[in-house]
Amino acid sequence: MAITEAPKIVTARMGHPDSHTLERYLATGGYEGLRKALTMTPEAVAAEVDAASLLGRGGAGFPAGRKWSMLRKNPVSYLVVNGDESEPATFKDHLLVERDPHQLIEGVLIAAYALQVSQAFIYLRGEFALGLERVQAALNDAYDHGAVGEDIFGSGFSIDLVVHPGAGAYICGEETALIESLEGKRGFPRIKPPFFPAAIGLYGEPTVVNNVETMSNLPWIMLHGGAAFAALGEGKSTGTRLFALAGHVRHPGVFEIEMVKTTFADLIFAPVLGGGIPGDRQLKAFIPGGVSAPWFGPEQVDLPLGQDEVAGAGSMLGSGSVVVMDEDTCAVRAAWRITRFFARESCGQCTPCREGSGWLERIMARIESGHGREEDLDLLLDACDNIAPGLTWPPQQTTICVLGPSIPSSIGSAIKMFRDEFLVHIKEGGCPFG
Amino acid sequence: MTGEPPPTPAAAPVPAPAVRTRKAGGHLTPEVLDQARQLIALYPEPRSALIPLCHLAQGQDGWLCPDAIVEIADLVGLTPAEVRGTASFYDMLHTEPVGTYVVSVCTNIACLLRGAEELLEHAGASLGIGVGGTTTDGTITLEEAECLADCDRAPCVQVNHRYVGAQTPESFDRLVADLRAGARDGEVPRHGTLIRVRRSGGLRVGRDRIAAERAAMAEAKARRAAEAEKGDH
Numbered sequence: 001m002a003i004t005e006a007p008k009i010v011t012a013r014m015g016h017p018d019s020h021t022l023e024r025y026l027a028t029g030g031y032e033g034l035r036k037a038l039t040m041t042p043e044a045v046a047a048e049v050d051a052a053s054l055l056g057r058g059g060a061g062f063p064a065g066r067k068w069s070m071l072r073k074n075p076v077s078y079l080v081v082n083g084d085e086s087e088p089a090t091f092k093d094h095l096l097v098e099r100d101p102h103q104l105i106e107g108v109l110i111a112a113y114a115l116q117v118s119q120a121f122i123y124l125r126g127e128f129a130l131g132l133e134r135v136q137a138a139l140n141d142a143y144d145h146g147a148v149g150e151d152i153f154g155s156g157f158s159i160d161l162v163v164h165p166g167a168g169a170y171i172c173g174e175e176t177a178l179i180e181s182l183e184g185k186r187g188f189p190r191i192k193p194p195f196f197p198a199a200i201g202l203y204g205e206p207t208v209v210n211n212v213e214t215m216s217n218l219p220w221i222m223l224h225g226g227a228a229f230a231a232l233g234e235g236k237s238t239g240t241r242l243f244a245l246a247g248h249v250r251h252p253g254v255f256e257i258e259m260v261k262t263t264f265a266d267l268i269f270a271p272v273l274g275g276g277i278p279g280d281r282q283l284k285a286f287i288p289g290g291v292s293a294p295w296f297g298p299e300q301v302d303l304p305l306g307q308d309e310v311a312g313a314g315s316m317l318g319s320g321s322v323v324v325m326d327e328d329t330c331a332v333r334a335a336w337r338i339t340r341f342f343a344r345e346s347c348g349q350c351t352p353c354r355e356g357s358g359w360l361e362r363i364m365a366r367i368e369s370g371h372g373r374e375e376d377l378d379l380l381l382d383a384c385d386n387i388a389p390g391l392t393w394p395p396q397q398t399t400i401c402v403l404g405p406s407i408p409s410s411i412g413s414a415i416k417m418f419r420d421e422f423l424v425h426i427k428e429g430g431c432p433f434g
Numbered sequence: 435m436t437g438e439p440p441p442t443p444a445a446a447p448v449p450a451p452a453v454r455t456r457k458a459g460g461h462l463t464p465e466v467l468d469q470a471r472q473l474i475a476l477y478p479e480p481r482s483a484l485i486p487l488c489h490l491a492q493g494q495d496g497w498l499c500p501d502a503i504v505e506i507a508d509l510v511g512l513t514p515a516e517v518r519g520t521a522s523f524y525d526m527l528h529t530e531p532v533g534t535y536v537v538s539v540c541t542n543i544a545c546l547l548r549g550a551e552e553l554l555e556h557a558g559a560s561l562g563i564g565v566g567g568t569t570t571d572g573t574i575t576l577e578e579a580e581c582l583a584d585c586d587r588a589p590c591v592q593v594n595h596r597y598v599g600a601q602t603p604e605s606f607d608r609l610v611a612d613l614r615a616g617a618r619d620g621e622v623p624r625h626g627t628l629i630r631v632r633r634s635g636g637l638r639v640g641r642d643r644i645a646a647e648r649a650a651m652a653e654a655k656a657r658r659a660a661e662a663e664k665g666d667h
Contacts, residue, residue: 075652088581089544118644119478119637126489126526127538127582129595129628136631149638158639162476165628167485168525170580184484184510186523203478246544246585253586291543321585323543337546341580347523 003266003273006232006258009220009240010213014099020134022141025102031147033222037110038155045114049218051226053238057092058082058173058211059290059319061307067208068115070198077205079112079120080182080197083212084166084173086125087290088341090321092242093212095254097124097131100216101138105161107215109147110222112159115208119160123178126167136163170345174401175209177347188347189401213242213320233259237306241320243267247286248326250275260306264288264296267305268324281326285417289318291338292406294393295413314393330433331421335414336364342407353404356387360411367422370430377415377422384408459508461501466494470509475636480510484520488527492626497528525579526595533568533575534624535613539601540590542581548600550589554578556603561610573614575625596622 013019013028025031037045050065081104085093096104104122112120124132139161142148150158164182166172172181176190179202194200201207217239221229230238237259245267246252255273264286268274277283285295288303294315296303303309310317325334343357360383366372381391388395388405391412395405415422424432462470470490474483487509491502498521500514507514521527528536539557541550554565557576561569568575584590587600591609598609612618623630 085583086581088542089585090581091583091585094583118639125583126485126524126628127592127595130597132629133631136629136633140631140634143634143638150643158643160637160639162637163633164482165486165489166524167488167521167527169523181485182482183479184481184520186520244585246588247547252544252588287543323547325547329547334543334546337541337543341542344580 002261003270004258004261006240006261008256009229010096010100010103010216010242011254011256013103014095019099020101020138022102022138022145025100026145029223030102030219031106031142031145031153033219034106034109034113034147035153037113037222038153038157042114042116045110045222048226049114049221052217052221052229053226053236054214054217054221054229055237055307056211057213057217057241057320059087059292061317064210064214067196067198067210068111070196075206076115076117076208077119078202078207079108079115079117080175080179080202080207080209081108081120081122081212081215082173082175082178082209083122083124083128083131084178085128085212085319086170086173087292087319087321088338089246089287089323090244090290090319091246092244092254092320094128094131095242096212096216097128098134101131101135102142103216103219104135104212105138105142105148107218108161109152109159110218111208111210111215112161113157117208118158119162121162121164121182121202123164123166123172123182125172126165132163132165139163169347170341171347171401171403174403177401178209179207186347188349189403191400233261234304234306235260236308237317241305243305244319244321245274245324246321247324248277248281248329249324250278257305260304260309262305263302264305264322265301267322268301274324277324277326279326281328284325284327284329285331285413286325287321287323287410289316290321291323291341292316292402292409293318294409295417297417316394328433330368330431331414331418332364332368332425333431333433335410336361336368338410339364339407342403346403350399350404352387352398353407356383356404357407359383360407364411367425368431370425370428372422372426374423374426376426377419380411381415384411459505461499462491462505463494466490467509469632470506472633472636474509476633481512484510484512484517485524485527488517488521488524489626489628492527493628494626496534496624496626497531499531503529531568531572532625533573535573535593535622536575536577536595536625537610538577538579538582538592538595540579540582540584540588540592542579544581544585545589548588549602553589553591553601553603553606557606560603560607574610593618593622594625595628598622 018024054064055061169187171177172187174189177187181187197207232239269276283298307317339361343361346353346357348354473486474480487506503517504514507517539554565578591601
């Protein structure tokens with residue numbers, strides 16, 4: 001495995017301090033992908049994205065082209081961009097919205113043209129104050145430039161874009177919750193089916209929801225062709241992808257990496273990427289795709305960064321965030337903190353998630369603080385089993401959305417990999433890591 | 435025995451039912467109201483503007499006060515309870531007053547691994563308040579946040595949702611001193627001001643245009659499908 005010389009598709013401009021401006025964007029091929037798309041039929045644009053086999057970059061990894069094709073049978077009313085990035089340790093969309101807002105806007109316009117929608121919304125989490133300002137400023141410039149609005153670039157196609165701020169709720173990253181939130185309601189995920197907002201979305205009309213990174217890939221795909229994108233990566237995981245690396249590494253950050261060709265070991269240890277663990281401590285465990293994903297240990301570090309490869313090993317590439325824990329990390333504390341996150345962010349609609357997350361958090365807290373009981377381990381697993389029966393991967397669904405069944409991942413991983421640590425906490429009445 | 439029935443006592447005045455005396459209007463400034471109406475016009479349904487309007491009201495007052503809630507409800511055609519019930523779902527909308535600067539310290543996993551709990555503890559001790567508390571001078575509110583998506587600069591801190599980079603206990607104290615001295619006012623507006631860049635202009639694509647486009651699109655699609663079918667034979 002190696003770090004390849006694959007082109008930078010979504011981070012090409014990031015080296016420029018003015019990468020967010022229209023001037024820089026136009027000087028580096030900006031809006032050329034859109035101009036090209038507008039000379040093609042919408043079907044041909046969609047076919048190009050199909051040919052790229054672009055997997056959605058939000059977390060579920062559903063092919064963007066297929067999401068669109070479900071819609072092409074019926075006219076689509078709205079396109080909504082999911083920029084609610086809140087999965088812990090995921091910070092790639094943060095980079096894209098702040099540093100290259102025009103690339104995002106151009107991607108949205110290409111998608112809107114392919115889907116023939118006249119109104120699209122960019123939903124950004126409210127905590128992205130600078131990102132919201134940058135995207136709004138870029139959008140104002142794009143309107144003035146003739147890229148958005150009526151009869152864009154003289155093509156006859158008209159489209160309005162609206163930047164919409166969220167207000168702080170993890171659950172709004174779930175696409176049906178995001179739609180509810182965009183309708184001015186609490187972010188309560190909607191009951192499935194329908195499994196996609198394709199049929200009944202925003203205001204009950206057919207809607208496509210795509211992630212910021214997914215959209216940001218489209219200008220390059222239009223300019224270079226879907227085949228060029230599909231030539232990168234391997235198998236189902238085509239192109240490059242942004243990986244957000246955090247935790248115990250020398251150089252945490254967002255890296256654009258060719259899919260599958262590079263391994264977790266490369267990402268964590270390569271001097272040009274993560275640079276290894278500070279103090280040359282040993283790797284204890286890592287989370288491969290956001291805190292909803294089961295953990296991996298050092299024995300899985302040579303797995304390639306590919307969707308199927310990680311799924312085959314019992315976890316998921318998810319949101320593309322990798323959290324590294326060194327040997328001095330308390331696994332119980334780490335799992336407890338993740339559990340507390342879910343307990344706080346559960347929207348409260350479904351009993352297994354609302355009650356289960358609180359139970360799990362309290363049991364984990366008492367073990368971590370040295371007040372646990374030996375039977376607590378079974379109690380934890382039993383509660384987990386009530387949320388995601390059988391504790392399989394991917395988990396069984398007992399709730400409206402996947403937040404609930406994601407809760408057991410970290411607890412199950414920590415117990416499976418570090419059972420002894422739980423027992424030490426319980427028997428010695430405290431944390432061995434201090 | 436005859437006699438007049440005892441006179442019925444004069445009917446006691448029926449107490450008027452308790453009515454909401456607070457009337458919508460007058461709290462939001464004309465400028466904010468104008469911005470609110472422009473925002474509402476961006477959406478197919480007024481309610482969609484609810485969160486942006488709550489941010490606007492917070493921009494005026496620093497928090498979402500009851501008078502603003504009533505006025506927002508009126509603007510988007512909801513009851514104040516519906517507005518409050520929605521607003522209270524979201525962490526960034528404060529239905530109680532907060533300080534001029536809301537300092538959010540993330541303690542989620544990536545920050546936890548890099549000393550966030552120690553930082554939060556220091557912050558509380560240094561400010562003399564607990565998590566969720568506000569300093570007596572009303573300057574600083576301390577919050578413990580979930581992941582703020584700035585994990586390469588952990589432990590991550592935001593002030594009024596502006597990233598201020600990874601903080602140590604020492605740098606945190608300097609940050610607070612700067613905030614109190616107003617030294618960061620350019621970069622960190624007072625709490626509630628979220629988006630300082632205004633949208634230039636409203637929607638450009640008229641509703642008639644949208645309807646016409648949709649009809650033309652459906653027609654073109656049918657024509658292409660028919661042609662493709664012809665081509666197949």
